[in-house]
Amino acid sequence: MAKSADHFKDVISHAKEYGFVVPSSEIYDGLSAVYDYGQNGAELKNNIRWYWWKAMVQLNENIVGIDAAILMHPTTWKASGHVDAFNDPLIDNKDSKKRYRADVLIEDHVAKIEAKIEKEVQKAQKRFGEAFDKEQFITTNPRVVEYREKAEAAIKRMARSLENEDLEDVKKLIEELEIACPISGSRNWTDVKQFNLMFGTKLGASAESATDLFLRPETAQGIFVNFLNVQKSGRLKIPFGIAQVGKAFRNEIVARQFIFRMREFEQMEMQFFIRPGSQKEWYEYWKEKRMQWHLSLGLGEENYRFHDHEKLAHYADAASDIEFKFPFGFKELEGIHSRTDFDLGSHEKFSGKKLQYFDPELNESYVPYVVETSIGLDRMFLAVFSNALQEEELENGSKRTVLKVPAFLAPVKAAILPLVKKDGLPEIGHTLVDELKCHFNVHYDEKDAVGRRYRRQDAIGTPFCVTVDHQTLDDQTVTIRERDSMEQSRVAISEVADILKKDVDMAGWLAHL
Numbered sequence: 109m110a111k112s113a114d115h116f117k118d119v120i121s122h123a124k125e126y127g128f129v130v131p132s133s134e135i136y137d138g139l140s141a142v143y144d145y146g147q148n149g150a151e152l153k154n155n156i157r158w159y160w161w162k163a164m165v166q167l168n169e170n171i172v173g174i175d176a177a178i179l180m181h182p183t184t185w186k187a188s189g190h191v192d193a194f195n196d197p198l199i200d201n202k203d204s205k206k207r208y209r210a211d212v213l214i215e216d217h218v219a220k221i222e223a224k225i226e227k228e229v230q231k232a233q234k235r236f237g238e239a240f241d242k243e244q245f246i247t248t249n250p251r252v253v254e255y256r257e258k259a260e261a262a263i264k265r266m267a268r269s270l271e272n273e274d275l276e277d278v279k280k281l282i283e284e285l286e287i288a289c290p291i292s293g294s295r296n297w298t299d300v301k302q303f304n305l306m307f308g309t310k311l312g313a314s315a316e317s318a319t320d321l322f323l324r325p326e327t328a329q330g331i332f333v334n335f336l337n338v339q340k341s342g343r344l345k346i347p348f349g350i351a352q353v354g355k356a357f358r359n360e361i362v363a364r365q366f367i368f369r370m371r372e373f374e375q376m377e378m379q380f381f382i383r384p385g386s387q388k389e390w391y392e393y394w395k396e397k398r399m400q401w402h403l404s405l406g407l408g409e410e411n412y413r414f415h416d417h418e419k420l421a422h423y424a425d426a427a428s429d430i431e432f433k434f435p436f437g438f439k440e441l442e443g444i445h446s447r448t449d450f451d452l453g454s455h456e457k458f459s460g461k462k463l464q465y466f467d468p469e470l471n472e473s474y475v476p477y478v479v480e481t482s483i484g485l486d487r488m489f490l491a492v493f494s495n496a497l498q499e500e501e502l503e504n505g506s507k508r509t510v511l512k513v514p515a516f517l518a519p520v521k522a523a524i525l526p527l528v529k530k531d532g533l534p535e536i537g538h539t540l541v542d543e544l545k546c547h548f549n550v551h552y553d554e555k556d557a558v559g560r561r562y563r564r565q566d567a568i569g570t571p572f573c574v575t576v577d578h579q580t581l582d583d584q585t586v587t588i589r590e591r592d593s594m595e596q597s598r599v600a601i602s603e604v605a606d607i608l609k610k611d612v613d614m615a616g617w618l619a620h621l
């Protein structure tokens with residue numbers, strides 16, 4: 109099971125070649141950091157979306173889902189703090205004229221130090237064999253200790269300076285760490301400036317009367333402004349949650365790394381409303397719950413880690429990221445934030461409307477506290493897709509490219525392949541397609557040799573290929589070939605639907621959560 113050195117390039121080209129993801133408006137050379145999902149990508153994305161939605165809304169009696177508009181009253185964004193504080197610190201290199209996020213430059217520098225620590229650990233592990241104690245090594249080895257101190261000091265100082273809006277010190281830190289531009293190699297930097305990430309647009313027919321609006325930079329605010337509507341109409345009792353999936357827009361300074369950082373993307377967010385004072389407990393609960401959801405997909409426990417925040421957003425009293433090992437290293441996939449009563453409290457102030465909950469057990473009203481889970485659907489897609497794409501060397505020395513996505517997420521669940529285009533085999537194939545297509549997505553394919561058809565299905569992640577051959581005419585059996593093991597078994601055609609459903613139905617996966 110090999111992943112080539114240039115795995116990320118393979119991921120991008122495979123996504124395009126097999127109808128998963130392409131640059132938006134590509135015939136006009138594309139639009140930077142905006143992407144379209146093709147026929148297979150849309151299916152995979154829908155399946156991930158539903159797995160999240162069902163895990164949140166269907167499995168939890170006290171969580172409901174809504175679908176709020178992208179355009180919102182402009183005061184929303186003053187209340188949420190986005191007009192004043194939704195900024196990224198940017199810095200330009202004067203020689204390459206390239207623009208960077210100052211915090212990302214520092215974080216990338218720290219990631220390099222962490223990679224050095226990892227190398228030292230691996231070397232020592234080899235040297236000491238079974239007797240190796242990692243914890244002891246990283247706390248006592250002088251070189252590793254020095255690396256760790258450097259990394260921690262850089263992150264702490266960056267967090268402090270950004271919190272104090274001390275952009276001069278952020279620049280100083282970049283200079284002191286001797287960070288060079290990856291393009292020009294020079295350390296000739298401009299000052300650090302703040303840049304607001306919201307996209308503006310206008311509402312109204314004439315230029316004079318038009319109102320300035322923003323495309324929402326997060327879906328969360330659509331939940332907060334609907335808090336009372338949902339609570340009252342659903343007669344919901346605290347603790348309860350409101351979930352939503354939808355588009356969000358950010359004018360990212362540095363949009364790169366394919367669908368990892370996009371200007372138009374989708375978020376899957378859930379705001380959990382709780383009693384003030386219980387936020388620590390719920391924050392820990394949701395950290396755990398969300399990690400469990402990720403691990404249920406079987407992408408490998410070693411590919412996830414928590415990263416607790418040093419620098420907290422203006423609304424948070426605790427925050428942690430679930431990071432995933434993307435082809436370019438560990439990066440944020442999901443955020444879990446303890447948002448206090450910041451959002452509801454602020455909307456109360458700006459709207460003049462009470463956004464409180466009467467707690468019958470305490471016999472008092474209060475502004476609820478909130479714990480949020482927020483994940484990018486596109487980033488989740490990239491996690492699943494990049495992890496699944498593999499090149500395998502087969503016993504006969506040939507190679508195959510296979511997309512080992514969890515069976516229930518696959519765009520196509522089964523391909524029906526008549527061995528030849530005659531002798532009544534296509535008719536049997538079509539009848540089987542008609543039976544299966546009400547349950548899940550199936551493909552019918554009768555072109556080319558069957559081996560080539562298998563390869564085409566492997567490349568889009570189809571978990572099962574069902575082949576109809578001449579024996580089918582005699583005994584109504586077909587062969588089922590399983591994608592990962594490539595093993596084939598002969599079964600009665602009447603049993604195919606039930607056999608496949610065991611693996612491809614989402615219900616079975618949800619039951620294990």
Ligand code: ATP
Nearest residue numbers: 358368369370373440441442443482483484486487
């Ligand atoms: P980052 O630090 O990577 O910019 P963030 O901390 O600003 O992300 P949040 O505001 O917490 O992100 O958004 C929640 C989730 O939305 C992120 O964990 C990520 O999965 C997703 N997300 C945020 N920005 C983007 C983007 N530009 N493109 C794709 N997904 C995004």
